[in-house]
Amino acid sequence: MVKRTSFEGDACPIARSLDAIGDGWSLLIIREALFGLRRFGEFQNKLGMAKNILSARLRALVDHGILATAPASDGSAYQEYVLTPKGHGAFPILVALRQWSEEFDDRPSEIATILVDKDKGRPVRKLELRAQDGRLLSQPDTLVKPRPAPRRRSTTARSNLSPSS
Amino acid sequence: MVKRTSFEGDACPIARSLDAIGDGWSLLIIREALFGLRRFGEFQNKLGMAKNILSARLRALVDHGILATAPASDGSAYQEYVLTPKGHGAFPILVALRQWSEEFDDRPSEIATILVDKDKGRPVRKLELRAQDGRLLSQPDTLVKPRPAPRRRSTTARSNLSPSS
DNA sequence: GGCATATGGTTTTATAATGCAACCACACAA
DNA sequence: TTGTGTGGTTGCATTATAAAACCATATGCC
Known part of the structure; x- marks a missing residue:
């Protein structure tokens, strides 16, 4: 199988982001959505992109939980695309x-x-x-570490995870 | 001509960024470069990507001024790829x-x-x-404005549009 | 020097994504 | 009911991406 390599199962959070929005159009769609656009035609007009691609991207963004389809809003029985919190988070x-x-x-x-x-x-x-204490950091001041195992029941900074998890 | 639409001449700074690094591999290469990788083989090994694509990406990143080729460094007469300030800026x-x-x-x-x-x-x-005064901003607190004309010599906020325009 | 092997690519070939244009379905208006 | 706008889908050409094979130069070892 020869397809565009997906990073969905990858452990790197950057790769995971790129898998969802690293395609050149998605971020522009999100930009316009943040700006207030909601309708298919609005995106198509503003971005000047092919409609089939817009269609595919919107569906992918909905699948990824970045956009959600809202039933109407201005009366007419068409569909709208609105940002979820995840979308706003971008x-x-x-x-x-x-x-x-x-x-x-x-x-x-x-x-x-x-x-x-x-x-x-x-x-x-x-x-x-x-940093957590407020110090301004640049890249050389940082380090990528393996994520500590999420402690389940525990002692000090007690987590609220239910025992069943 | 049907090619991947380029945003090189676009006025939107986000689109311009994506034109340089919005392809899914470039940012991962930059990530590894920030992490310290320099050699072709190192990138290829770590990222597991096809060599021809790595080759194309490295060349594109060099063209965009994000990476620079350094003649050697560890003795052996091979080439290395190091981040420019623009690359670090990512x-x-x-x-x-x-x-x-x-x-x-x-x-x-x-x-x-x-x-x-x-x-x-x-x-x-x-x-x-x-904000410039230090207030923490979230998206609704911001606004995208047209860039003011860069004043050349001049007084207060006088526009420099030529009379002919 | 001569041979093996590692490094750093390019070429070839196949598949997937992109882009354009044409087409279609439905809603709404006259 | 005919027309028009919105919101798509389908077909086809072009481009990008991927895997694998190939190749050129360097380096290591005898």
């Missing part, structure tokens, strides 16, 4: 991609938009990664 | 993808690793988006 990914372009793009003058704080109308800061 | 994107999986994946128990602060060994916080 916002930082979009911000990270945006800021990467803003900082490193070869032709930054071609970038047409900026992300601002709604209250003040001023550009947002760069995304910040912090 | 770190927040990887963190965002990782945290999205950690928070929303359907089978979180399959995720094998966590990102920790090297000093204390404790998990990092979620990425934070802040």
